[in-house]
Amino acid sequence: MDRRQKKTRDAICRAFTELLKRESYSKITVQEIIDMANVGRTTFYAHFETKDSLLRSLCTEIFEHVFSDDLKKEKTHDFSEDHNARAMITHILYHLQEHMAYLPGILSGESGEIFMSSFKAHLKELFSRTCALSDRTVPQDYMLNHMVCDFTESVRWWTLHKQYSPEEIASFFIETTPLA
Numbered sequence: 001m002d003r004r005q006k007k008t009r010d011a012i013c014r015a016f017t018e019l020l021k022r023e024s025y026s027k028i029t030v031q032e033i034i035d036m037a038n039v040g041r042t043t044f045y046a047h048f049e050t051k052d053s054l055l056r057s058l059c060t061e062i063f064e065h066v067f068s069d070d071l072k073k074e075k076t077h078d079f080s081e082d083h084n085a086r087a088m089i090t091h092i093l094y095h096l097q098e099h100m101a102y103l104p105g106i107l108s109g110e111s112g113e114i115f116m117s118s119f120k121a122h123l124k125e126l127f128s129r130t131c132a133l134s135d136r137t138v139p140q141d142y143m144l145n146h147m148v149c150d151f152t153e154s155v156r157w158w159t160l161h162k163q164y165s166p167e168e169i170a171s172f173f174i175e176t177t178p179l180a
Helices: 003-022 030-037 041-047 051-066 085-098 103-107 110-130 140-160 166-176
Strands: none
Touching (some): 003 030, 003 041, 003 051, 030 051, 051 085, 051 110, 085 166, 103 110, 103 140, 140 166
């Protein structure tokens, strides 16, 4: 992708996230996105097949960094020396917090399923790698599903109760979910 294409794609994504801050996904039209991004309809469709594909692209962009195996020191947090489940969970929450202004817009309606299915797939892979699930008396796939659902619903709850820090939400999750 050349610079011009990247700039256009970024403008579309920025417009989309700005709109999500004000209204739910289902109420946003492609026309609103292209008007705010100041691009033509053909240009939008050259980058994204549908509004859903734009959302999937946004999820991919968010989750690629959030679920990176290589935790680096960042402005808001440093988990570069920690490679445990708590550090990974808190790292994820810090990055979701960066998107908190428009997460409620994504989590409403049918867009929530698109976001959550991608989120759950990443979490399942992370938890299966980092948590000792085989020591349980319940089936491993049940435990994994429980933890993934618990964490995703914790994030959904957090979007409504934003006064809590990533560390606090991680503690709530760890206190109520057997990670060790």
